[in-house]
Amino acid sequence: MDDIDLEELVASLTLREENQAIKSYQNTVAVSCPACDARFDDLIVCKENPTSLNLSRQLDLCVGSADGQAVIFTHKK
Template identity: 85%
Template structure:
């Protein structure tokens, strides 16, 4: 994700949830995933290391890092 302006990406999506472990954003403007090029549904920034995610849906995931934090792009099936 070195070639992606992460601050600009985060400014373009909508914050949905923030807690001690994660920040979750919804892609409401049809931004393409920097990893695969397809539109992603949600962006999850892991604030703690390690972080556990409890997913209620089956999702395809693309993973990267920004500012030494894991970044997950979800794609609903």
């Protein structure tokens, strides 16, 4: 997977949370995941390196990079 155009991607998503470590966006318009082409549920941009995520449910994940930051696409099971 090539670097993701994060600016273009987040223009279609809804910002849900931002803190020192992450930015989280919800996919409310059925954008396809750049890694697997399936619709994803949320996009998480890791702003710190390293970053720890506490997941409250089991998810399938696709991972990429944008502007030197890890980006995670979640897919609910």
